[in-house]
Amino acid sequence: MKGVKPLILASIVAMSATVQANDLDKVIDKSSEINQSAAQSQTKIDKIADSMQGRLQQFKTLNKEIDGLTVYNAQLSKQLNNQISEMEAINLSMDQVSIIERQITPLMLRMVTGLEQFVALDVPFLKEERAKRIASLKDMMDRADINSSEKFRRLLEAYQVEVDYGRTIEAYTALLSVEGQEREVDFLRIGRLELIYLTRDGKNAGSWDQNTKSFVALPDSTISQISKGLRIARKQLAPDMLTLPVHAAE
Known part of the structure; x- marks a missing residue:
C-alpha cells in the first residue's frame, strides 16, 4: 500500500501538470486572438483616423472654395447690378435718341x-x-x-x-456777261467783302455791288492792283498790301 500512494500522487501531479499545460495553451491562444483582434482594431482605427484626417482636409479645402465663391458671387452681383443700371441708361438713351x-x-x-x-x-x-x-x-x-x-x-x-x-482769298475762272457778251474772266474773291472780275485780256474790270445786285465797271487804274491780287490768291506772289475799291456796307 505504501508503494501505491506515491504512484497515485505522481499520477495526480502529472494530471495536474497536463491540465495546467492545457489551460496555459488556451490562455496563450486566447491572448494571441486578443492580440490579433487588437491589431485588427488598431488597423481599423488607423484607417478611420486617416479617413477623418482626409475628410478634415477636404472640409478645409471646401471651406476655402466656399469663401472664394462667396467673394466671387458678391463681385458678380455688383457687376450684374452695374450692367442692369447701364442697360436701363441705354434704354433711356435710346428712347431719347428716338425723340431727338x-x-x-x-x-x-x-x-x-x-x-x-x-x-x-x-x-x-x-x-x-x-x-x-x-x-x-x-x-x-x-x-x-x-x-x-x-x-x-x-x-x-x-x-x-x-x-x-468769309476769311479766305481766292482766284478762279468762270464765264460772265460783260457788256452784253459772255466772256471768260478771272474772279478775285476777298472773303465776302469783295468780288472782282478781270477779263482775260486785262482790259475790263468790275466788282459786285450788293445793293444793285449787279457788277459795276471799275476804272482802268484798278487793273494793276486786281492783277496783283489774282497772283497773290494763286500764291504766285507773297501776301502784300492791295489798294482796291470796296463797297461799304450800309
Whole structure:
C-alpha cells in the first residue's frame, strides 16, 4: 500500500501538470486572438483616423472654395447690378435718341433751306459749286441709307465751308456777261467783302455791288492792283498790301 500512494500522487501531479499545460495553451491562444483582434482594431482605427484626417482636409479645402465663391458671387452681383443700371441708361438713351431724331430731321431741313436762302442772297461767287452742294444736301435728306448723324455731319461741313469763304482769298475762272457778251474772266474773291472780275485780256474790270445786285465797271487804274491780287490768291506772289475799291456796307 505504501508503494501505491506515491504512484497515485505522481499520477495526480502529472494530471495536474497536463491540465495546467492545457489551460496555459488556451490562455496563450486566447491572448494571441486578443492580440490579433487588437491589431485588427488598431488597423481599423488607423484607417478611420486617416479617413477623418482626409475628410478634415477636404472640409478645409471646401471651406476655402466656399469663401472664394462667396467673394466671387458678391463681385458678380455688383457687376450684374452695374450692367442692369447701364442697360436701363441705354434704354433711356435710346428712347431719347428716338425723340431727338424725330426733332432733328425738321431742324436739318430748316438748315438746308436756310443755307439755300443765304447763298441766294450772298455775293454770287462760285455759283455752280455752291448750287451743287445744296442740291446734294437736299438729295441726301431724302435718302434712307444715310443715318441722321451722318446727315447732320455733312450739313455742318457745308456750313463750315460757307464760314471759311468769309476769311479766305481766292482766284478762279468762270464765264460772265460783260457788256452784253459772255466772256471768260478771272474772279478775285476777298472773303465776302469783295468780288472782282478781270477779263482775260486785262482790259475790263468790275466788282459786285450788293445793293444793285449787279457788277459795276471799275476804272482802268484798278487793273494793276486786281492783277496783283489774282497772283497773290494763286500764291504766285507773297501776301502784300492791295489798294482796291470796296463797297461799304450800309
